[in-house]
Amino acid sequence: MTRAPLTAALGDFVANLRYEDIPGTAVAIAKQGIADCVGVMLAGSAEPAVAAVRSGFAPDTAGGGSSICFGPARAPAHVAAWVNGTAAHVLDYDDVALKGSHPSAVLVPAILAEAEAVGASGRDMLRAYAAGFETWGELISRDSGNYQRKGWHPTGVFGAVGAAAAxxxxxxxxxxxxxxxxxxxxxxxxxxxxxxxxxxxPMHAGKAAACGLLAARFAAAGLTAAPNAIEHEQGYLGALSPAGDVDRERAPSLPPARWRLTEQGLAIKQYPVCYRAHRAIDAMLGLVRDRGLDAEAVKAITVRFSPSHSVILKNHRPRTAIDAKFSIEFALACALVAGRVGLRDLVDEFVLSEPIQRLVPRVSIEIEAEEMSGTSGYAPYDLVRVETTAGEVIESEHVRHARGDPQAPLSADALWTKFEDCALWSGLQLDARALFDKLNTLEHCRSAVELLR
Amino acid sequence: MTRAPLTAALGDFVANLRYEDIPGTAVAIAKQGIADCVGVMLAGSAEPAVAAVRSGFAPDTAGGGSSICFGPARAPAHVAAWVNGTAAHVLDYDDVALKGSHPSAVLVPAILAEAEAVGASGRDMLRAYAAGFETWGELISRDSGNYQRKGWHPTGVFGAVGAAAAxxxxxxxxxxxxxxxxxxxxxxxxxxxxxxxxxxxPMHAGKAAACGLLAARFAAAGLTAAPNAIEHEQGYLGALSPAGDVDRERAPSLPPARWRLTEQGLAIKQYPVCYRAHRAIDAMLGLVRDRGLDAEAVKAITVRFSPSHSVILKNHRPRTAIDAKFSIEFALACALVAGRVGLRDLVDEFVLSEPIQRLVPRVSIEIEAEEMSGTSGYAPYDLVRVETTAGEVIESEHVRHARGDPQAPLSADALWTKFEDCALWSGLQLDARALFDKLNTLEHCRSAVELLR
Known part of the structure; x- marks a missing residue:
């Protein structure tokens, strides 16, 4: 059996990718991923996890050349990437792609920090994003096993290599x-x-960003690794493999033959909670909007979704905002009570409020065993059924694609609304509109340094 | 089944370990590990891998408070730990313990960098070493599988957690x-x-040292992790397990009930090559010393050792110093020609020299299938047999314990000779004798900063 020289093929791909060769649709998706991630990072910048990582690096942040979360503080590039990646992932509001991993939360902080340090252009940044995304996609496609169940967080383990490619x-x-x-x-x-x-x-995303950035710097400085470190029998894919059935042999399937950016796209989150709750939230918001459903009139709520959703959305009696991010009960109660699921709803006070806590025990789960092919354990659709105090039973639409999914993309307005909301939430003094516009015309940006002006 | 709360038990052990409770023999072993590692780190400080890591971090090293390899350069503590750990492991001259892993190459750089940053005392450093070593030993004892064959470098994966404990x-x-x-x-x-x-x-050791140091800083700054991150079904032990048969259940066996420092000890290397070549080198040096064996008079050399030695010492036709570190053929030729295996023999020029290259093909391997219990695939003893041009066949002693093994400890003179040799090799301007004496009386050192004066 001849072995595909995967590490070498990826090295060739990364080194030879030209901006001009990236399809326009892929550039548009990459730009959206970068802009959305910047917004989410701003919103996350004041979270305690981010403060802890920053403080852990202090006083080692003097003399650096990269910005921390678009604020005035600067740090060495790898420190900025580590802090910013933590901020990008901490709210569970960042995009989803490539088997449920979170590419932008790793790639964007690494690219921003290094681009600022070396004064790279917007086109360089977009090319870097594409290189990282396609490398990540190629690697995560080679094992049918469940990384999460084995114990590996895909965003951390694929992110490090994706960020190095970027x-x-x-x-x-x-x-x-x-x-x-x-x-x-x-x-x-x-x-x-x-x-x-x-x-x-969330620190996993920051650490992956920092390590990928350092890996590229070490390589530039002459540090050598095995030419087959990825596919070697005692290498990356084999060591991490959930059940030892990883495909280390087949030839890589990379651009220009295949663009995963356009083939799979990015899901942009509308709600700062686990993505597996999003279809049911859309179902509930549809009932609120179309049927004028009122929380006071609800006696019971049933959500029907897949067994794997039921395992991951595991916090049935949420008491804190962190619990609530993985609670379908909170997600549905929040959609019903607030008519939205937004940043200002994911706070302990609201989670503990009487209307939410009253509804939470009224939510029950029905399992749909059928699985939609090509997904990581999604049902063909999710739905919500509500029984009112008057005895009426109303059923939501059958939601196949959450709002923001590549099959149900957000409008430009919705993207801006999310960005503006995130920027406001951050409390940072910055011109959100100007920054958003710069990010949406990133191919014209001459230097990453301009993004901060 | 009740699950041993391993993460919590280790946290208790680390937090409550007092210097006064460490047995004197354990303190002596820890001191030896620290002193030997400092010597080896000095010797490795000018290697290209170390320069590449330093250069990869530049220009992010301004403003730091920890020394790089006892030279004038300073860097943030985590950067110093990363560079110094690479230096400590790069020559394959650092100590061996805990199932063939390399504890000092990770623990010492992490401890030195942090101790200097916070002005910790010698006793604090010794306590930290003991905490790291015992934690590492407890973790690596829980899986009978072969980490290396699965793809994991034990020094990297156990080192990160050991350094965090330290x-x-x-x-x-x-x-x-x-x-x-x-x-x-x-x-x-x-x-x-x-x-x-x-x-x-070698960067694995540096990275583990840096990540352990950062983990302790992040925790001090309030970053939280799962209280059962080590033993959780999707946690550290399970994710890394070679074959899924890791013991996540049994109660930990930690001091004061059990001290692995005294029970297992440290093997201090006499030769800067893979430890598995050391017994055969001792055998050959014995022949040179006791029989006046002359390289010119040697027709054939046979070494008899275990199958696993034969797999790891895989470079049968070494052309570079890096090849030679994993070549039994070079090791024996070198011992015969030079009457030693030292730093100045592990250079490309000597590896390629006529007397070495002439002898290399004359070495053959005989496999001893019997395995010494309690070892990672060692034969009961190794031996060397030489046939002279005159037709005489002479056999070496049967070497059970390499010089420097806990069962065959080095004299104080031999330890100093190695340290002095390493310091000279480094080319650094420092008073090797004064530094060695300080390290050997580390319990009286009031602040790590004094080590550098």
């Missing part, structure tokens, strides 16, 4: 340097699922 | 902070075996 592309690495960067990052991939629900989980 | 102890963490530090480090454990033989491999 930063190697950004720096204009040669094919060999890029391959070394991937091999160095292979030895830095980490993040265990046990830390889901704790501050360490 | 730094949490050094900083005087509470039990809860220490448990969080271990949980944060669990999400930073990484390092794949594929990178053996490349510059990324």
């Amino acid at each position: 930063c190697a592309a950004l720096r204009g690495a040669t094919a060999q340097e890029a391959a070394h960067a991937l091999g160095i990052a292979a030895s830095q991939a980490s993040g265990v699922m046990a830390n889901l629900g704790f501050m360490t989980k | 730094c949490a102890a050094l900083r005087g963490a509470t039990a809860q902070e220490a448990a969080h530090a271990l949980g944060i480090a669990a999400s930073q454990a990484s390092g794949v075996m594929a990178n053996l033989g490349f510059m990324t491999k």
